[in-house]
Amino acid sequence: MKLYTPPKPAEFIPVIDLGPSFSLDIEDRKAVAWEIHKACRDTGFFYIKNHGVPPEVMARHLTLAREFFSLPPAVKAEVEVAKSKCTRGFEAMAAQTLDEGSPPDLKEGFLMGVDRPEDHPDVVNGVPNTGPNQWPTTPAHFKRQFNEYMGHMVRLGSHLMRCIALSLELPESYFDEGLVDPLYIGRMLHYPPHPANAAFNQLGAGAHTDWGMLTLLLQDDVGGLEIENAAGDWLKAPYVQDAFIINLGEMMPVLTNGLYHSTPHRVLNNSSGRDRYSCPTFFDPDYHYQVKCVPTCMPQSGEPLFAETTVGQHIANMYAKTYGRAA
Ligand SMILES: O=C(O)CCC(=O)C(=O)O
Numbered sequence: 001m002k003l004y005t006p007p008k009p010a011e012f013i014p015v016i017d018l019g020p021s022f023s024l025d026i027e028d029r030k031a032v033a034w035e036i037h038k039a040c041r042d043t044g045f046f047y048i049k050n051h052g053v054p055p056e057v058m059a060r061h062l063t064l065a066r067e068f069f070s071l072p073p074a075v076k077a078e079v080e081v082a083k084s085k086c087t088r089g090f091e092a093m094a095a096q097t098l099d100e101g102s103p104p105d106l107k108e109g110f111l112m113g114v115d116r117p118e119d120h121p122d123v124v125n126g127v128p129n130t131g132p133n134q135w136p137t138t139p140a141h142f143k144r145q146f147n148e149y150m151g152h153m154v155r156l157g158s159h160l161m162r163c164i165a166l167s168l169e170l171p172e173s174y175f176d177e178g179l180v181d182p183l184y185i186g187r188m189l190h191y192p193p194h195p196a197n198a199a200f201n202q203l204g205a206g207a208h209t210d211w212g213m214l215t216l217l218l219q220d221d222v223g224g225l226e227i228e229n230a231a232g233d234w235l236k237a238p239y240v241q242d243a244f245i246i247n248l249g250e251m252m253p254v255l256t257n258g259l260y261h262s263t264p265h266r267v268l269n270n271s272s273g274r275d276r277y278s279c280p281t282f283f284d285p286d287y288h289y290q291v292k293c294v295p296t297c298m299p300q301s302g303e304p305l306f307a308e309t310t311v312g313q314h315i316a317n318m319y320a321k322t323y324g325r326a327a
């Protein structure tokens with residue numbers, strides 16, 4: 001039975017100490033799962049501390065983003081997404097429009113994901129967004145360091161999915177079958193200071209919800225991320241030292257019959273003269289995983305609110321939609 005009902009829309013984003021979730025004592029793990037449960041039903045956004053990723057790994061990854069984006073435009077263009085069949089590489093400024101109807105986003109980015117060689121059966125069979133990554137040759141350590149960071153993200157994402165299973169009163173291993181070969185996308189983003197001549201309602205990232213299961217966000221101390229609470233008020237999601245921000249993508253309401261929220265968010269770099277860098281990881285079960293209502297959230301009617309889908313189909317639809325708009 002789930003007694004908790006949010007009394008009113010959140011006015012702040014909780015910071016959850018993930019430390020006890022690594023304990024051998026199930027009661028410790030359940031205590032963290034309960035905090036996650038409340039946050040997922042309320043803001044759909046939370047910070048995590050004591051997550052096991054060393055602070056120097058986080059700092060180094062942000063430095064890597066700064067190094068990459070400061071390369072000359074022609075060098076970045078050598079690996080532009082247009083040269084990839086699976087949306088990997090450099091995303092030019094204003095290549096994406098996250099909020100339909102708004103002007104394109106004032107950000108540039110870099111995307112990598114699960115690396116599949118051209119002769120992999122999924123690539124041969126035309127599975128969307130599947131294939132090889134495109135790596136820049138400078139900085140020389142870019143690929144190695146990015147992959148190392150993603151190792152941390154995959155471990156943390158898998159751990160969080162076990163916490164989320166527990167938070168839904170499911171066995172902790174409930175999602176494991178979809179996490180043998182998870183579908184991850186690592187992104188780096190650069191938001192210049194908001195220009196005075198920006199178009200009407202043009203932001204760094206337009207209001208949107210994320211598409212997948214979990215987003216694990218590393219941001220620098222410039223700030224600019226905002227999230228919409230249930231009352232429709234926009235809250236700032238400021239920098240919290242050594243913390244990641246976790247939010248839920250659109251697959252989570254499907255899993256939970258709407259109990260857990262996929263919260264709209266946006267970015268505006270209103271700092272005076274500082275560039276903002278952020279590194280989201282989109283973490284999903286494997287391409288073929290069926291996303292459907294879990295038993296503990298199934299309504300009595302037996303008919304959940306959302307149609308089931310597969311991870312891959314959903315992600316492919318979203319790429320087509322948001323990059324198509326800017327094009
Ligand atoms: O840059 C950020 O803080 C958020 C980026 C974001 O929302 C996204 O890439 O989906």
Ligand SMILES: [Fe+2]
Pocket residue numbers: 208209210265
């Ligand atoms: Fe997002």
